[in-house]
Amino acid sequence: MDWNFVIFSTLKILCVIFLALMPMVAYAVLAERKISAFIQDRVGPNRVSLPLIGGIPIIGPFLTRWGVWQPMADGLKAFLKEDFTPNYVRKAYFWLAPALTMTPAFLTIAVIPFGSNLGNQKMVIADLNVGILYTFGIVSLGVYGIVLAGYASNSKYPFLGGIRSTAQMISYEIAMGMSVIPVFLVAGDLNLSKIVERQALEGWFALPFMAQQQTLMSYLLWPCAMISFFIFLVSAFAETNRLPFDLPESETELVAGYNTEYSSIKFALFFMGEYANMIAASCMMVTLFFGGWSLPGLATPANTILAGLLHIGVFVGKMLVFMVLFIWVRWMLPRFRYDQLMDLGWRRFVPLALANILVTATVLLLLNSK
Template sequence: MTHTQQLLADDPLWLIILKVVALFAVGVVLTLVMINAERKVVGRMQQRPGPNRVGPNGWLQSLADGLKLAFKEDIMPVLADKPVYFIAPVIATIPAFVAFSVIPFGGEVSIFGEPTVLQLVDLPVGVLVVLACSSIGVYGIVLGGWASGSPYPLLAALRSAAQVISYEIALGLSIVAVILYAGSLSTADIVEAQQTGWYVWLLLPSFVVFVIAMVGETNRAPFDLPEAESELVGGFHTEYSSLKFALFFLAEYVNMVTVSAMATALFLGGGMAPWPLSNLDFFHNGWVQFAVFIAKVAIFLFVFIWLRGTLPRMRYDQFMRLGWKALVPISLLWILTIFAIRTYRNSEGGDLSTLLVVLGIVLAVVLVVAFLVPDKPTRSAEVEFVSDYPVPPLDLEVPTPARHRLRASASSTASTVSTAAPSKSEIENV
């Protein structure tokens, strides 16, 4: 048992309850701040003020919106499956908060004289707990769309299921390299293993894949296909209102905070300050580490906002192609590279520089082949257009009934007669 696990095992009941309440408060407060900050930052990007009426400089607008949702009329569709319709938002929200329990927010501190760690529980499989919670959360979306009794929420729910399953694979593969270097699935052990250097530099491809996959995992722009208003009205929550809609809204933003906290713990050293500040004793304090951790999470949340205000929504086939044809193969190649490097390094008499050169040549050949092989054209050969998007052929002839053909020929004859040039006799008569 590690020192962190020993401290957490000695926590009294009152301290555990206090940590649970604090985690819930952190999730809710960060959600309220994130919603308001998103509206302000996007407003600044679009050269408009954003919320500026409710509270000091408009910072209480999210709280006012939450109170408004609480007092709105709760409307349930007639065709809805009432038990499933009611429990779906709860299923989407609870796993998002449960994932907070294994996040190491800081180091050792003293709370009312009791030494502890700013973490609720340190499980040997903490990383798998976060992945499991994100997988369970999609059930709330799917059940919410199905239980609404409407076709458009159902379509959005199915899109979300395919999206989460696809990007969950890329997300899991990007974590494998971190687990190999840390030698543990515990989030606290992974943070501790980064004392000599953050994994964002050592495992840069894994970090890039993780960041892209976490945006797709949370259904955020430019991957917000389940909520595409122009295609699916309002998405899977079209038939929801009042507090049930607020729970879906809360789950989305809490998931954003959760994946940002996981990225901080896995790749940015958790609450450790960057070099050379990490050499100062001041930044070894547990509460200071908590502040550093929140600052890193805020950077990731700003990236979410930045993407929403910058990039247009991707087409569905482009989005799925990115996950299956780019992120997953890159992650697999990167994992094989790490396995080869570690195996070659552990073997006797291995020359690491030679291995890196060979692996670089192999990866370069694979990438060149992947980019040079064209996609299969889906339109006729006469049109120079290459895409995977399903479109009908341009030379498709639709058979028409006989009466339509007769009517078309009669109209064309009449138009020819009316537009014909007058004869010489007609001009002389005039």
């Protein structure tokens, strides 16, 4: 057995989950609260601080005033609150559901190339040939947590929330899956690392001028890529149950939808699952449409440690832009009605995505036959 491989894989998994993803989820919650506060003319969390931390020169005042430690306080509170299990819930499923929401969100990260190379290690946990299919498979498993939460709560609002969410997620999965097919038609591969490498050379699909060498093809396919990206973006909002598509937990109608009956750490798991899903969706968008770790000057896979770290930084930076977008849109648009949501999914996006596949295939055929 190749022990080197095993050790480095374990190391990568541990680092990505515990050093990157978990803190990122925690601080995404803080970012959400801060940005929401600024948009609503408030200041947001700015109280929590550790003793003596203000004594550090220069950065000390910032560390005490910007709510930097708020995620830790939130996490501690979630653990210490009373874990209440209502009567008449179906206990096994009630306990299973939060875990089932959280896990798929983390599993999705496995195939995302979050950097090029670091030393001689590829910066992707699992470089699968069927990369994107794996992602969609795992994402589709995420429905179970919500269905079971709705079913196990044995109460009306969670049930309605669960049913709504299931229908919504399955519907938009189809639009989402179809929207990315043009990308794979152009790239000719399902492997996400290969897709990123191709984009690094011939232009990002959504921004073809960000390229090492300009080609006519990428400009001709720009409209198709933009439609692809647009459908993917909107579907990602629907898949992660974010506003304007947060119908499963629309608080004005369903109290809190499927997580009405949950409290303390179980609720926190649902909450973290949502943010982990947002991170995964942002990663997917960056990887598929915005060139992953690449920048025009940094298009070749890194061969020094510094360049490797730079690539990871570029990837994380691009991802954070999308996270801010996710958070910002929450305050921009009101919630859709349920029939509008279904109408948008089935009668606008699915036909549009199908037409997009057809047009892309035609353009590719014409270009390649020359």
